[in-house]
Amino acid sequence: MPEAGDYLFSRVGFSREETPVLSFQQNDSFYDLAPLNHKLTLRFTMTQRFCIGWGDIATGERFVCPNANTVEKNYEQCAGCQQRTGFNPAFYHATSVSTQQEARNQEPHMLYLAYFGKGTIKVGISHAARNNARLLEQGARYALILDIFPSAHIAREYEAKIAKIAGIAETIQLRKKISLLEQPLTADDATSELIATRELIETELSITFTQNHVQSLDEHFFPKKRPDLGIAHDCSDQHLISGVTIGMLGSLLFCSHEEEPVFLPLKKYIGFKVSLSYNQTALVIPARQTSFF
Numbered sequence: 001m002p003e004a005g006d007y008l009f010s011r012v013g014f015s016r017e018e019t020p021v022l023s024f025q026q027n028d029s030f031y032d033l034a035p036l037n038h039k040l041t042l043r044f045t046m047t048q049r050f051c052i053g054w055g056d057i058a059t060g061e062r063f064v065c066p067n068a069n070t071v072e073k074n075y076e077q078c079a080g081c082q083q084r085t086g087f088n089p090a091f092y093h094a095t096s097v098s099t100q101q102e103a104r105n106q107e108p109h110m111l112y113l114a115y116f117g118k119g120t121i122k123v124g125i126s127h128a129a130r131n132n133a134r135l136l137e138q139g140a141r142y143a144l145i146l147d148i149f150p151s152a153h154i155a156r157e158y159e160a161k162i163a164k165i166a167g168i169a170e171t172i173q174l175r176k177k178i179s180l181l182e183q184p185l186t187a188d189d190a191t192s193e194l195i196a197t198r199e200l201i202e203t204e205l206s207i208t209f210t211q212n213h214v215q216s217l218d219e220h221f222f223p224k225k226r227p228d229l230g231i232a233h234d235c236s237d238q239h240l241i242s243g244v245t246i247g248m249l250g251s252l253l254f255c256s257h258e259e260e261p262v263f264l265p266l267k268k269y270i271g272f273k274v275s276l277s278y279n280q281t282a283l284v285i286p287a288r289q290t291s292f293f
Contacts, residue, residue: 045239122169125155
């Protein structure tokens, strides 16, 4: 567990045990924090974004950027660290791929449907060995694995065809995911929509997939109790979150601050400097209107 202090924020995701984890850099070292149930404050400085370094796809080993380069606001890595890593999730749009990428592409990949809320389903592919990691990182509330294929290339062929079917997205923007927090969500609705979508795909593509189990992912996001997501306050305007961590939905870190649920979309803070403490500090939370009826 990292000590309180100043760091470079380098990763938000889920562990092999499918629990939330935050990663920090300081000098040449990485520090991981399992934030659940900890009282903490994260305060970000937005003046400059830095390269988060590179990783070995095969071993999972991480390395800091050798030059401590700064990057443009839309990037997490400098060109050198991107090349060292050699990973491109949109490899199918690239003119060439690295040796590391092609080795990964030749391994089994799964094709899935991810459910974020009523009427919002996306199709995607992921390295099969990662299990639910990709779904958890995206904040999918429910999911249906359609099939597992021997390579990323085969899985991508199906993904591209499915994305052309009306009502099935290939990407979901963060702002859309946040807006869906205010809508009620039930297991029955999610299950029926996912199964109906799978049946539509099978009809459209004249194929029968091998898997059809719908799984709920909320227990990974909120192991004890899911807060009222519809009233949770987004602290993005303060670049700060504080309180007792109660869960993490995708990259949205949720805390209880004076018994009020608050959250911060941490992915957009990757590569920025952060001050970490294990105390609670004041947040600006608008008062909610109370109804007397």
